[in-house]
Amino acid sequence: MKDLKELKKIEQYADQCMKCGFCSFFCPVYQEEKTETSVARGKNYLVKEILKGNQEFTKELGNIIGLCLLCKRCVAMCPAKTQIDRVVVGARAQMVNEKGLGAIKNFAFRKVMANRKAFGNYVKLAKSFQWLLPKTEGNIRHLPDFLKALGQGRNIPALADKFLREIVKPVYKPQNGEKPKMKVGYFMGCATDFMYPELGLKFIDFLTKRGIEVVVPESQSCCGAAMYFSGDFETGRLQAEKNIEAFKDVDYIVTACGTCSSTLKDYQKYLPETEDQKKRFEEFEKKVKDSMEFIVDIMKVKPEELTLKKEFEGKTATWHDPCHLVRYQNIKDQPRAILKGLKGLKYVEMPNADLCCGMGGSFSVYHYDITKKIAGKKMDGIKATGADIVVTACPGCMVNLTDNVLQNKMPQKVYHLLELVE
C-alpha cells in the first residue's frame, strides 16, 4: 500500500459527505459546468476512491481536483459541514508528493516566488517588456506566460513604476510623536507590492495617524497561498517559517490583503509537521489580523468618525465579499459597518455579494473561460446595484473585478476600502 500521508489527514473530512448533492446549487464552477466532477460531491467521492485504493492520481484526476476555486461556498452551505477545501488541498498535496509539481509550478513556486528577491526581479523584468505586450482596455495589459503561471491571473493592472518594497521604510513611528499604543508588523503581499503600492502606504498612514507604530520587516516573504493551495506544502512551510521569523516582535501582524490574512492564519491548518510547529503556527495565527477586522474590532475605530475622501462625496458604493474574508475569516460585518457609517457615501448591498469573483488564484490561469463566466454573474450583481464604485478588501479580487468591469464596459471603478478614507 502506498503512503497516503496527506490524504489520511483529511479522511475524516471526506467521510462527512453524505452525497446529498446540495452543494451543486452553491458551487460557482458547477453552475457553469453542470457536471458531477466539477462539484464538491464528485471531488469528494473520487478522493475517497483513492483512499480505498480504487483510484490513482491520473492526469484527469489532477484536472478534477484542480477545478475548484476553494471559494468554500459549498462548505458554508453543506448540511453535513463537509470541508471540501481541506479535502481538495489535501488531495493536491498528496498528488504533489507522488507526482511532483510539474515544471512550471516547480520553477515558479520554488525558484521564484519562494525567494523574495528573485520574485521581485522577475516581475521587474516582465515590467520592462510591458510596453511590448498587446494593450487591452484601460490600464490592463497581458503578461508573459511565465508570469501568468505565477498565480496572478491573466490580466493584471500595469505594474507599478516603483514596487512598494522599494519605497517603504522599515519603521514608521506614530505621527503624533507620542509613545505608540501598539506595534504592528505590516505584511504587504505580492499584489500590493507590485501593483498597488499606494494602498500599502495608505494603510501605514492610516495606522500611524492613529498612534500605532508600524514595522515592515524586509525579511517577509510571499504568504504562500499559491503554493500550499496548489499542494506544495514543502514550499508553503518554508514561507511560513520565514514569515513567522520576520514578524517575531510585534503585537499584531496586519495586512490589507484578504487572501494573505487568511493564508497566514491557516498555516496551522495545513502545514505543521511537528507538534512544536503546530504550536508556533497557532500562536502566529492569533496575531494575524486582516485590515478590516483590525480597524473595527481591535482599533475600535468608529466609522462615523472617519473622513471620506473628497472625490467620493455623494457616490454610491457596493461591497464585494472576498471568499478569503467572508468564508475563511467570517469578516463581513466590519467592512459593511464602515461603508454604511461613512458620512457622504451611500451604500447599497449587491445581490450575491458573497459570490466568488471567479479568480481563485491560479484557477483563473488554467480555467480563464470559467473564471469569465463566473465573473459575468458577479458583474450582473454589480450592475443591478447601480453603484458608482465597487469596494472590496482583497487586491486579488480587485484585479479580477477591474478586468471584468472593463471588459463589460461598465462605468464602475474598483477600490480597496482603505482608499476611500482619509
Added chain:
Amino acid sequence: MLKESVVAELQKIVGKENVLTSPEALKAYSYDGTTSWVHEPDVVVFPTITQQVSDIMKLANAEKIPVTPRGGGTNVSGGSIPIMGGIVLCTTKMNKILKVDKENLTATVEPGVVLQDLTIRLMKEGLFFPPDPQSFLGATLGGIIAENAGGPACVKYGVTKQYILGVEVVLPNGDIIHLGGRTLKNVVGYDLLHIFISSEGTLGVITKAELKLNPIPPAKKTIMVVYDDVAKAGESVFRVLENGVIPGKIELMDNWVINRIEEMMPMGLPKDADALLLFETDGIPEAVEKETEKIVEIVKKYGAVDARVAKDQAEADKYWMGRKAGFAAVFGKAKTVFAEDVTVPRGQIPALINKCKELGKKYNIEVVVLGHAGDGNLHPAILTDINNKDHYDRAVKAMDEIIEGAVELGGVLSGEHGIGLEKQRFLKRQLEPVVIEMMKKVKALFDPNNIMNPGKIWE
C-alpha cells in the same frame, strides 16, 4: 464496454464536449444520494435539446444499450444509478425555464431545471410550485416528476402529480410524444400522462413539462409543539386535521434528531422533549391567525407539553432550518443509513412510531424518526454500518419489519422516494402478483427492448 463507434456516434449527436468517458467521470456518475448502491456507466451524455435525446434513444434502441436518465442525482432510491452500465443520459444542461404564464398560473420548463432555481424565478411573480422535496437545492424537475416527489407541503397541497398538466416525452424508440396539455381539466382518452409521473425513468425521458402553479399565500405562521411522548405527537397530527384545520406543513422530529440538530446548530430546541411537531399555517392573514390559535388549543388538549408560536419570520426560519438539517444530522452519524420512507394513513402514525421504537429495542440498534407527519409519511432512519456484518444484519431485519408493519397498518412502503433499487425486494409484499405482471406489460409496451433504466422497480 461500449463499441467505440457508439461513443463516436454520441459525440456526433451532442458534441464532443457533452460526452464523458474518462474513468474518473464514470465513477462520479456511479452513485446517487443513497449509501448502499454503486455502479458505473460506460458513458455519460448531456443532451441540450429534445431532438438530441431522441437521437440518443434511437441509437441506444438499435444497439440495445441501457439508458439511465439522471438529473441532479439527489434521489435516495438508487433510481438514477446505471446498474446495468450503458449510457447515463444527464439532463442538467437542459435547464431553461421556457415560460412563466401568470394569467394561467402555469410554467413550462426543461427537465434539468433545479427546483430552487424555479422557486426563485417564480417568487418574482408571486407564484410557487407546491411540491417541495427537501432536496430542492439539487433536485431537477425531470426527476421530481419521474419520482412523483413530495415534501412537507403535501399535507395541504398534495404531491407532484397534482401539479403536472402535461409533458413532452421521448420514448425508448426515439419517438417524441406529448401527453396531457395546458388545461386543468383533460379527459381525452386514457390518462397516460400519469403513467409517466412516478415511472422512475423506466418508460421514457421527460424533456419538457407544463407545471401548475399557485399564488404565494400572503401570510404564514410557525408553531413549535413539544411532547413528552412521541406517540402523542403522532396523535396530535390527526386531531388537528379532524378538528377542521389543514396546516400547510406538519413535521415531526424525535428526541434523537432534536439533540443532533442542537449539536450542529444550537437554536434552543428543548433537548429533553421526546418529540417536536412543527406546524406551519398559511393563507390570508385573518385565517392564519385563527388557525394558529386553534392548533395551539387542540394540541394542548391532546397532551402537548408546550406550544410556542414563532414571534417573527426569523424565529420561524430557524426552526425550519433545523428541520431541513434533520437528515444531515442522521446521515452524518453513521456509515450506512437506511432512510425509510414508509407512509401510513394518518390515524396510524402513533402505532407506526411505537413499532419503530419497539424494533429499535428488539434489535438493539438506533431507529430515529423524523418526517412529514402531516401526511403520514414518516422517515424512520436506521443507523448502521455496512462493514459491521452483525450490526448490519440486525438493521436489515429491523427495516424489513418496519416495512411489513407499515403495510399491515394499511400503509405503503414508499411515500415519495420511489422503489428504484432500494426497495424492490419489498415490492411483492405490497402489490398483488397480477398487478406486478400488468406493470411489466406496460413497461414492455413502451420499452420492448428493456433499455430504459433497466433493473429498477422489480427484481
